[in-house]
Structures are given as C-alpha cells and as structure tokens.
Amino acid sequence: MANFLMDSVTEIFSPFTLRVLLYCALLPICYAIYFCRKTKSTLPWVAYNDEGLHNVEKARKQWVEHCNEIIDKGLREVKGAFQVQTDLGPKIVLPNSFAEELRNNDQMLFSEAIEEELMATYSGLTPISLVTFDHVFQDLTRVNLTRSLDAVTPELNEETRVSLQRLLGDSEEWQQTSLRTFFNGLIVRLSTRVFFGKELCQNQEYLNHVVSWGTLVLMVNITLRQWPLLLRRVVHMLHPLSRQLRNERAATSKIVAPIIHERLDQKQQGQKSAKVSDMVGWMEEIVQKKKAKMDLVDGQLFMAFVAVETTSTTVAYLMLDLLDHPDAIPRLRKEIISVLRNGGWKKTSLQQMKLLDSAMKESQRLHPLNMVNMQRKVTRDITLSDGTVLPKGAHTFVRWESRCSAETYPNPDEFVVDRFLEKRESGEAGASSKWQFVTTSPDHMGFGHGRQACPGRFFASNEIKVAMVHLLLKYDWAYTDDGRKPVQVVSNIPIMPFEQNIAFRRREMEDSIDF
Numbered sequence: 001m002a003n004f005l006m007d008s009v010t011e012i013f014s015p016f017t018l019r020v021l022l023y024c025a026l027l028p029i030c031y032a033i034y035f036c037r038k039t040k041s042t043l044p045w046v047a048y049n050d051e052g053l054h055n056v057e058k059a060r061k062q063w064v065e066h067c068n069e070i071i072d073k074g075l076r077e078v079k080g081a082f083q084v085q086t087d088l089g090p091k092i093v094l095p096n097s098f099a100e101e102l103r104n105n106d107q108m109l110f111s112e113a114i115e116e117e118l119m120a121t122y123s124g125l126t127p128i129s130l131v132t133f134d135h136v137f138q139d140l141t142r143v144n145l146t147r148s149l150d151a152v153t154p155e156l157n158e159e160t161r162v163s164l165q166r167l168l169g170d171s172e173e174w175q176q177t178s179l180r181t182f183f184n185g186l187i188v189r190l191s192t193r194v195f196f197g198k199e200l201c202q203n204q205e206y207l208n209h210v211v212s213w214g215t216l217v218l219m220v221n222i223t224l225r226q227w228p229l230l231l232r233r234v235v236h237m238l239h240p241l242s243r244q245l246r247n248e249r250a251a252t253s254k255i256v257a258p259i260i261h262e263r264l265d266q267k268q269q270g271q272k273s274a275k276v277s278d279m280v281g282w283m284e285e286i287v288q289k290k291k292a293k294m295d296l297v298d299g300q301l302f303m304a305f306v307a308v309e310t311t312s313t314t315v316a317y318l319m320l321d322l323l324d325h326p327d328a329i330p331r332l333r334k335e336i337i338s339v340l341r342n343g344g345w346k347k348t349s350l351q352q353m354k355l356l357d358s359a360m361k362e363s364q365r366l367h368p369l370n371m372v373n374m375q376r377k378v379t380r381d382i383t384l385s386d387g388t389v390l391p392k393g394a395h396t397f398v399r400w401e402s403r404c405s406a407e408t409y410p411n412p413d414e415f416v417v418d419r420f421l422e423k424r425e426s427g428e429a430g431a432s433s434k435w436q437f438v439t440t441s442p443d444h445m446g447f448g449h450g451r452q453a454c455p456g457r458f459f460a461s462n463e464i465k466v467a468m469v470h471l472l473l474k475y476d477w478a479y480t481d482d483g484r485k486p487v488q489v490v491s492n493i494p495i496m497p498f499e500q501n502i503a504f505r506r507r508e509m510e511d512s513i514d515f
Ligand code: HEM
Pocket: 110, 111, 131, 137, 138, 141, 145, 306, 307, 308, 310, 311, 314, 369, 373, 374, 375, 445, 446, 447, 448, 449, 450, 451, 452, 453, 454, 455, 456, 457, 459, 460
C-alpha cells in the first residue's frame, strides 16, 4: 500500500505532470497578454472580414483557411504595405515591388523568421533552430557544397541508377506507387550519399527515420497551427504526432551519433578518416574555424530537413505537370539524348539541358513551396523608400504577385514547358541567365531572392536534372485511375496530397546512351 501511494505521488509530481500543471496555471495570464497584444507598427490592418479585424482568434482561423484571399484583398485595397493577423501572430505584407529594395538588407533575417515559423524551439524540432547558428549551414552550403558540384555529379548519377533499380525495378508491366513516398525515397538517398557518404545512404532504417521526421515536421506544424498560439506548447507535449516526431529524432540520432563520434575519435588520434569531403567533414571544419560548439547529429538532421522535402516536392510537381502535358516528354527526352550523345556526363552537360531547366522553373512558378516569400525578421527599425516603417521585431514577407500576372507570364495558369527557354533566347540583355532555374528575381522567387536566397539551389538543380534524366529515359509514366489530386493550402503552406499515386513501367532506352 505504502509503495502504491509513493508511486502515485511520484507519478503526480513527475516533471512532465508538473510542467503541464504549470502551463495550465499560466494560461489565463498569457491569454490576457495575448489578446491585448499590439504591434509596434502603425500600418493598416487587413482581415478576411470585419470579424477578423476585431477578434484575434477569428483572424487566426481565417488565415488558416483563406491566407491567399486575405493577402490579395490587402494588395487590392491598400496601395503599399499592410498588416495581417496570422496563425503565428501579426505579420507585415510587402508588395512584390519591395523585393529588389530588400534583397540585400542584412537587418532583416530569414533564419530568425523561419525559426519562429517552424516553431523550432519546441522539443523534437530543435535541429531546425540551427538555421540561426552563426551562418554555419548557409556558408557550408553556399561555399563547400556548391564548389564540389563537379565532383558530386557522378555520385548523384551512380546513386540514381542504384536507387531506381531498388525503388522501381525493371518490370515492363505497369505498376503504381505513392508519389510522395517514391520521391522522398529517391531524394533522401541522393542527398544522403552526397552529404554523408555511402554507409548511411545504404542504411534503410536511417533513411526511413529521416524521411519520417521531415514529414512529421510538416504535419506537426500544420496541426499546431490549428490551435490557439498559447496552447501550442501544451498540445505539442501531448499530441501523438509530436510524440512520434520526438521518437523519430531520437531514432536517427541513435544511428548517426556513433558514426560521427567514430570520425571525431579518428581525427583526434590523428588517423585519416574515410571521408572528409562531405557535410560531416565540412561541419567539423567550419565549427572549429568559428570556435563554435554545435551538435553534429542535429546538424545532419537539419541538412536532411532543408534538402529532402523541398527537393522531392519540387520534382514531384514537375512529374505531375509533365503528365498533364505529355507532348513535352518526347521533347525533353530528345534534348537529353542529344546532350548526352554530344558531351556525355561532362560538367557542362546539365547546363545544356535548357528545355528541362525551363520545365523545372515553370513547374516551380506554378507550385511554390510557400505562399509567402522572402520571410524576414526585422532586427532594427527600418524606413523603406516610400516612408513605410518596419519596426524592430516585426515579421515581414514579400508577396510574389507577378507569379500569376498575365503581364509577366501570358496565360499565367498554364504550364508552358518552354516559357523560360523562350525568355532566355529572347535576345534581351541578361535574359539568358535571368531566366535560369537557379537565378532568382522579383519575378521568380521560388528560391527566395537576394543575399539570403536558398544557397542549396545549385545542388538542388543538379540533383533534379540527374534524377529527371534517369526517370524520363528509363521509364514511362502515367496517372493511376484516380488522376491528379488537388493541392490543399493550409495557412500559407500548400500541401502535396499524401494520397497521390503514380503509375510507371520500364521502357526500352535509346541506343548508345551510357549511364
Ligand atoms: C528545390 C529545392 C529547394 C527549394 C524550393 C528551396 C527553397 C528555399 C527558400 C525559398 C529559402 C528562403 C530564401 C529567401 O527567403 O530568400 C531557402 C533557404 C535555405 N535553403 Fe533551400 N530550397 C531547396 C533546396 C535546398 C537544399 C538542397 C539545401 C541544402 C543543400 C538548401 C538549404 C537552404 C538553407 C541553408 C537556407 C537558409 C538560407 C539563409 O538563412 O540565408 N535548400 N530555401
């Protein structure tokens, strides 16, 4: 009996229960602060309707369901910047015309904004907060990875060959697969091979945990956004998806930690480690140079997070767009074959695939990964050229309005495979580079824009091209009977449908193409 009582008391006063009780006690106070909260900005407010203007909780819900309508309404009604109440607090919306002015502003940080957006201080999500870590990942992606692109392209080529054999096989009969599972499976292999070497790349258990953690980051984020701001930490402690997320993180760490520690030990003992020219090697070097302390295990999850879901969703949309425009596929195959016959897998070959590049840019225009661009946190008061004041602490974003404008893109809702190829060949000054997949501009912000634009886009471009070469030359593709599923936008995040399937079969390859 005494033992039972002791156990019950210990259970009631466990750190977890105490934390829940503490949160519950603090809630009413926090709520009062929350509802009285005012922003320092004096910009006009825009909401879905009058209710949203007067009730923060209603406004938050309206943002979850009608983010695009709210932004478009503001752009129509206010000629300039305005404020909206989002599910993550108030934000300032800047029209497209500010993209150029803000592009190199170092007082406005993407890393700080995205840390907030992805709730990266919550348990299980903390690897994402490395985005704010002394510019380490920005530097190693921009400098080390991009400089190694020539060396990693053959690795991408070999890994795509091996992975497709495993994931799709050789059957000439039609089969079907889940679009998301297939592309996540392919891209996690490719990036793991380049970032962390063959050993981890062949560890299926590790790959499953990484993909699962990345998908759960998205699902947990979307789930928590449906809850009032101040209840989110409590919900996150208790929700089964959040628990799964924490378990997945722990499972990857269990596999990766011994590998990383072995390498660190080898280094300390002066032995030459098996592979230095990869993310782990670069992370070690850069952290030592900066004399910083960083968890390298979280570092590998962070890299997987920024590289896998983004790239696999981008290439999956491209595949669906091509299925909607099947006449583009023979043209792409023809270009690829001609480039490979003339130049083989030389370093310039991928750059020569200009129709493929155009198709990738067009698909990304139609399917951006976020409905808001150039998200930034303002680190000190800033006055813009039109007199708009952005107060310190404000969260801002730029709306990519020209994405759907008939002036910039005639028939803006149509997928036009050679839209960007034609623009590149228009003869206008600078057009040839301006409309490449990797080039950002106020008219194409799929990778953001300016100094903080995605540093991984050069790698992503090569990875997508290598994957598409294999996918188009080796396989035929078709919709399954249930066709193309609509994309759902929750808050500002479009979600690639989880239940989207796709059919494939092995095709006979053209002669004399060497993979
Ligand atoms: C098609 C795939 C990808 C897309 C669509 C994408 C998109 C983006 C976008 C929109 C941003 C914010 C830029 C801005 O607001 O100006 C960003 C930032 C970033 N991306 Fe990517 N990304 C992709 C792949 C990758 C890959 C493969 C890596 C790494 C190898 C990577 C690493 C990063 C990093 C480190 C940042 C933070 C930049 C900073 O804080 O300055 N991304 N990405």
